[in-house]
Amino acid sequence: MVKRLALTRRIDEDAAKRRLQRLGANACEPAWVGLWAAALGMPGGATGAWLLCTKEMRRALLLVGAELPFNAQEPRTGVHIDSGLPPTPEALKRLWLWERMATPRHWRIQVQDSVPTPLWLPCWLGYAPGRQHRLLVISGLSGEPLPMLKSMVLKGLLQAHQKQQLSEVSE
Amino acid sequence: MEGFTLFDTVVLIGYISLIAWIGSRFGKDQHNPEDYFLGGRKIPGWAIGLSVMATQASAITFIGAPGWGFEGGLERLVTFINVPLAMIVLILVLVPIFHRAGIYSIYELLERRFGPATRTLSALLFLVARGLATGVVLYAPALVLAVVTGWSVNLTIIIMAVLAISYTVMGGISAVIWTDVVQMFVLWLGALLSIFFLVTSLPGGWGDVFSFGAASGMFNAIDLSFDPSVTYSLWAGLFGGFFLHVAYFGTDQSQIQRVLSSPSVLDAQRSLLIGGYLLIPQMLLFLFIGVILATYYQQHGLTPPEDLNELLPRYVVSAFPSGMAGLVIAGVFAAAMSSLDSALNSLSAVTVRDFYSRYIKPNASDAHYLKASRVATVFWGLYATLFAFFAGNLGPVIEAVNQIGSWFYGALLGTFLLAIFSHRSNARGAMAGLITGMLSVWAVSALLDISWLYNNTVGVAVSMSVGYLVSLTAPAPSHDQLSDVMMSEAAPDMQAVLAARADNAQAIGKEARLTRRRCIGLFAWFCIMLGMLALLQGWANG
Numbered sequence: 001m002v003k004r005l006a007l008t009r010r011i012d013e014d015a016a017k018r019r020l021q022r023l024g025a026n027a028c029e030p031a032w033v034g035l036w037a038a039a040l041g042m043p044g045g046a047t048g049a050w051l052l053c054t055k056e057m058r059r060a061l062l063l064v065g066a067e068l069p070f071n072a073q074e075p076r077t078g079v080h081i082d083s084g085l086p087p088t089p090e091a092l093k094r095l096w097l098w099e100r101m102a103t104p105r106h107w108r109i110q111v112q113d114s115v116p117t118p119l120w121l122p123c124w125l126g127y128a129p130g131r132q133h134r135l136l137v138i139s140g141l142s143g144e145p146l147p148m149l150k151s152m153v154l155k156g157l158l159q160a161h162q163k164q165q166l167s168e169v170s171e
Numbered sequence: 172m173e174g175f176t177l178f179d180t181v182v183l184i185g186y187i188s189l190i191a192w193i194g195s196r197f198g199k200d201q202h203n204p205e206d207y208f209l210g211g212r213k214i215p216g217w218a219i220g221l222s223v224m225a226t227q228a229s230a231i232t233f234i235g236a237p238g239w240g241f242e243g244g245l246e247r248l249v250t251f252i253n254v255p256l257a258m259i260v261l262i263l264v265l266v267p268i269f270h271r272a273g274i275y276s277i278y279e280l281l282e283r284r285f286g287p288a289t290r291t292l293s294a295l296l297f298l299v300a301r302g303l304a305t306g307v308v309l310y311a312p313a314l315v316l317a318v319v320t321g322w323s324v325n326l327t328i329i330i331m332a333v334l335a336i337s338y339t340v341m342g343g344i345s346a347v348i349w350t351d352v353v354q355m356f357v358l359w360l361g362a363l364l365s366i367f368f369l370v371t372s373l374p375g376g377w378g379d380v381f382s383f384g385a386a387s388g389m390f391n392a393i394d395l396s397f398d399p400s401v402t403y404s405l406w407a408g409l410f411g412g413f414f415l416h417v418a419y420f421g422t423d424q425s426q427i428q429r430v431l432s433s434p435s436v437l438d439a440q441r442s443l444l445i446g447g448y449l450l451i452p453q454m455l456l457f458l459f460i461g462v463i464l465a466t467y468y469q470q471h472g473l474t475p476p477e478d479l480n481e482l483l484p485r486y487v488v489s490a491f492p493s494g495m496a497g498l499v500i501a502g503v504f505a506a507a508m509s510s511l512d513s514a515l516n517s518l519s520a521v522t523v524r525d526f527y528s529r530y531i532k533p534n535a536s537d538a539h540y541l542k543a544s545r546v547a548t549v550f551w552g553l554y555a556t557l558f559a560f561f562a563g564n565l566g567p568v569i570e571a572v573n574q575i576g577s578w579f580y581g582a583l584l585g586t587f588l589l590a591i592f593s594h595r596s597n598a599r600g601a602m603a604g605l606i607t608g609m610l611s612v613w614a615v616s617a618l619l620d621i622s623w624l625y626n627n628t629v630g631v632a633v634s635m636s637v638g639y640l641v642s643l644t645a646p647a648p649s650h651d652q653l654s655d656v657m658m659s660e661a662a663p664d665m666q667a668v669l670a671a672r673a674d675n676a677q678a679i680g681k682e683a684r685l686t687r688r689r690c691i692g693l694f695a696w697f698c699i700m701l702g703m704l705a706l707l708q709g710w711a712n713g
Contacts, residue, residue, distance in 0.1 A: 013677070022685040027676035058273035097537050098275045101520045101544065103432050110537075127673035135660050135669055144435040147271040151659050161668045 004034060006075040007068060009122035009140040016124035019143045023136050025126030030078030030140070033123050033149055033156075035061070036116035037068060038092045040109050047112060051096055052121060054084025059148055060095050061121075063141070068119065075120050081156030086116060125153065175319045175488050179497030186501035190354070220445025222351035224453070230507035232457055233358050234311045235569030238479030240461015241468075242567075244389025248704065249408025250415075250573070250624065251454045255697040257416035258447035259690045262440050265421045268591060270436045272655040276524050277427055277587075283655050284590040284648070285601040287529075292605060293422075293583055294525040298518060300579040301425055302551055305514045306558025307571045309335060311480070312507035313559065314568075315500055318484045328559045335511040336552035340545050351509055357502030361487060362456055364499070368490050369463045373470060381711075383466040390462075390711035392704040399621040411624030415573060418580035418627050420446070422587055425517035440689060447693045451700050480568050515555075519547035574623055578616075581630020582608025588631065589638045591656045596642040604638025 009030070011019070020028050035054055039047040046066060053060035087095070093111045100106045122140025127133055137146045137153050239247045272280050278297070282290035309331055316327040373379040384390050394404045401407065420426050420443070433439035464482055468475055476485060487499050523544045532539065565571035586605045589596045596604075611633040612626045660669055 017677070017679045021679050024684040024686075026679050027673045028679055029672065029676040059275070093537070097540060098524065100537075101524060101540070102275045102428065107541075125672075125676070126679075127669060127676055129673070132661055133666055133669035133673060145437060147267065147436060148273045150271060151654070154659055154665060157668050157672065158665060161671070 004118040004120055005068075005070045006032065006073070006120040007122055007141060008071040010069075011122075011124065011138070011140050011143045015143060016138065016140070019138055020124060020126035020136060023126060023138075023145065024128040024130075024134075025136050026129050027127040029125050031123045031125045031137075031153065032075045032078055032080045032120040033153065034080070034082035034084060034118065035121050036084075036086050036118050037063070038087075038089070038096075038116045039112040039114055040096070041112050042108060043110055048109065051092060051099075051111065052119075053087055053092070053095065054152065055087045055091065056084055056152065057087075057148065060092075060099070061146065061148070062099075068117065069141070070119075075122070078122075079125070079157065079160055080120070081153050081160075083156045083159060084152055086118065089113075089116070092116065123149070123153075175496060175500075176493045178493045179488075179500070182494050182497030183501045183504070186357075186498060187505060190505050217445065218352050220442045220449075221355045224446060224449060225351035225355040225506055225509055230358075230503050230510060231308060231311045231568045231572060232453060233361070233483065233503055233506070234314065234480050235567040235571075236454055236457030237461040237464055237483040238567040239569065240389075240458035241465045241475065241479055241482055242461070243403065244384060244387070244462055244465075245392040245455070245458050245704070245707075246389075246394065246403045247570075248392045248451070248454055248458055249394075249403050249405055250412050251451055252405075252408050252697070252701060252704070253413040254416050254450045255447045255693040255700075256409075256413055257420060258443045259693050260417050261421050261443055262686060262690060262693075264591065265417075265427075265587070266430055266439050266443070267436055268656060269427065269431060270433075270439060275431065276424055276521055277422065277431070278424070278521070278525055280655055281586065281590060281601070284652055285586075285596075286598040289586065289598060289601045289605065290525065292602065293586060294424075294521050296579045296583055296605075296609075297422075297424055298521060298551075300576055301423060301514060301518055302554045303558050303575045304572045305511065305518070305551065305555035307562045307565065307568050307575070308507060308510050308514060309555050309559040310562035311568050312504050314478070314480055314563070315484045315503050318481055319488055319500055324563060325560060328556060331507075332552055332556040332559070335508060335515070336549055338508060339512045339515040339548050339552070351506075354502050354506045354509065357498060358506060359453075359456075361499030361502060362460060364491065364495065365460055365483065365486060366463060369460070369467050369486070372490070373466060379470065380463050380466045383469060384462045385711035387465070388711075389465065390707050393701075393708055399625060402622040402624065404622070407622040407624040411622060411626070411628050414581060414584060414627035414631050415577055415624060418584035418631070419573070419576050422580055422583045423576065424521050425514050428513070428517050428520075437685070440686065444689055444693070448696055451696075478563055479566075480563075515548050515551055518551040519544045522547040522551070574626075577623060577626035577630075578612055579609060579630075581612055581627035582606075582634040583630075584627065585631040585634030586638065589635050593635075593639055593642070594653055594657065595647055596638055597645050597648050599645040600638040600640070600642025603641040604634035604636075607637045608634025 017028055035052045037050040037052050040049045040051055041047045048064070048066060050063040050065070050068060051060045052063055096111045100109070123146065124138050124140055126136035126138065128136060135150060135154060137149045138144060139146055269277055269280065272283070274280055276294065278290045278294040281293050310328060313327040313331040314324055316322070316331065317324045320327070370376050370380065394401060396404045397406060398404070429442060430439040433442065460483065464486065476482065484500070488496050491499065523540055527543050527547070528535070528540065562568065562571060565574070582605050585608050586601050589601060589604060608630045612630045615621060615629050616623065616626060660666065
């Protein structure tokens with residue numbers, strides 16, 4: 001099995017707190033979300049960006065850069081969300097086709113022929129109080145809100161919670 | 172009166188060539204693919220917002236709004252006074268749901284919520300309505316070309332259609348946000364210069380404008396009449412225009428496309444904020460030009476052209492110094508091309524995604540879909556051209572665009588609101604609501620004497636109430652069908668998990684919500700604008 005590498009967290013705790021505070025959160029924690037990355041580039045040219053997704057995601061995330069900013073160390077602190085399945089190369093290509101249709105200036109960029117790379121995307125989770133608790137997910141690379149990851153993160157948090165309860169019962 | 176000189180023609184061709192060169196240099200032939208993606212992110216938010224405004228309305232505003240102002244003074248500003256409030260609804264309700272759902276076309280949300288028939292019908296309505304409105308957008312630069320060259324409008328429509336379709340099929344130039352920003356400034360410069368030349372040509376200057384405007388009631392922007400047949404009453408603007416703009420900016424794929432393509436919800440909000448703050452001042456500027464033109468025509472004893480859309484282009488060509496007229500006319504051209512490009516692109520994208528790839532050829536290659544999207548672009552270009560021939564009969568172009576939308580978009584907005592707010596509504600109700608909503612708009616327009624601004628309100632009210640009542644005759648939707656419109660964390664077990672995690676997570680401190688601040692800012696702006704209009708009206712009426 002291919003080892004899942006972790007991308008370097010660029011948004012530190014203070015910056016994440018500031019960003020999440022603006023979105024209404026009153027508590028935060030680091031997280032790692034398991035995704036697969038497919039290389040994007042001009043036909044026959046170098047890689048210029050990466051499409052990040054799982055089989056379940058309806059739209060992929062776009063990560064710009066020739067190289068994936070990997071961290072040599074294993075991610076330790078933070079909850080690991082690994083509830084997604086790997087996308088097929090055909091599904092990735094079709095996903096990119098619709099992205100290109102929606103943004104015509106991306107038309108010349110294509111998915112390059114290679115196996116999608118499994119990786120850990122660093123994120124920060126924010127918890128917003130109110131009549132109901134709300135979850136906020138921001139990227140640990142850019143600080144942008146990532147609402148499209150919410151359902152996957154919620155599923156992962158629920159699984160983590162159930163696993164923890166099971167282990168407590170068995171102890 | 173210099174007319175459109177050879178130098179103007181050189182400037183016109185030079186400007187359009189320069190914009191095209193910048194587009195092809197920075198938009199298409201990049202050797203480094205990172206620039207394709209980073210292009211938009213290196214540019215400040217205000218430039219992106221201006222670019223959105225340039226795509227939305229600049230050319231038809233330049234041509235249509237002075238005609239409005241000439242005819243009715245500032246009374247029609249109430250049509251736009253509600254824009255900040257409409258943007259608040261978009262920011263708070265529609266944009267977060269569209270973004271979270273991860274959709275390319277907003278009609279996909281209706282399929283997940285109500286099934287394929289609702290998506291197909293709503294996408295079809297968009298195609299019909301936007302195709303017709305694109306005809307009006309095509310008519311606007313053709314009219315300018317006709318005024319400049321003296322050729323017939325129909326001939327210039329055909330020339331413009333050929334130019335716009337070829338330009339869109341080749342890829343357009345909308346890739347470069349800065350060119351949109353330049354166009355926006357050229358148009359505003361044209362407007363400010365028009366004001367300068369017009370006012371300096373009046374013996375009493377601004378005094379003449381204000382006394383003529385006040386004497387002829389042109390500063391009466393706020394009409395408090397409760398009579399629904401008064402087209403531009405404050406209530407029509409608030410209760411009718413509000414739904415018009417929520418529907419226009421929220422359910423028209425060509426408008427919401429950029430919001431869906433924004434990297435994040437906050438970016439999407441920012442582009443809506445710029446529209447929310449700038450649309451009223453921009454309309455005020457162009458309506459005011461109409462008032463000044465009315466003063467000018469009255470003082471010089473001139474007869475206005477039969478088609479009031481020609482007012483400002485005619486004035487620019489006749490009064491501006493050689494070269495400057497060419498620049499402003501070129502700005503109108505380039506801005507119209509940008510709007511046409513974006514409208515034709517969204518029409519062809521919806522045709523391919525919502526129809527062709529679903530019903531005709533589901534698993535074709537990328538190259539095949541590219542070809543299909545080009546054929547669709549040509550088809551919608553021809554459809555718009557046919558309608559453009561009749562656009563001159565619809566009055567001021569800016570009103571024509573909004574009226575066309577209001578036949579369809581009210582019912583469409585009602586269906587979206589039903590999908591979001593009523594968790595009991597289902598496919599049967601949505602279809603019934605959508606169809607009866609539209610029919611009721613047509614019936615009300617034909618049978619009752621009420622302001623067209625209420626069309627969207629009627630569409631929303633009927634489609635929501637009929638949709639809800641008919642939904643009661645069929646089973647409630649499943650949990651899966653509601654997943655896009657419900658807070659995914661609302662389930663009790665999920666709330667317990669989140670509460671536990673929040674307790675163990677790092678505390679942040681006092682909250683300061685950005686979205687709330689942005690919405691309060693828009694509401695304050697609405698109050699300031701309304702207050703200023705009331706003051707102006709109070710002054711004009713002594």
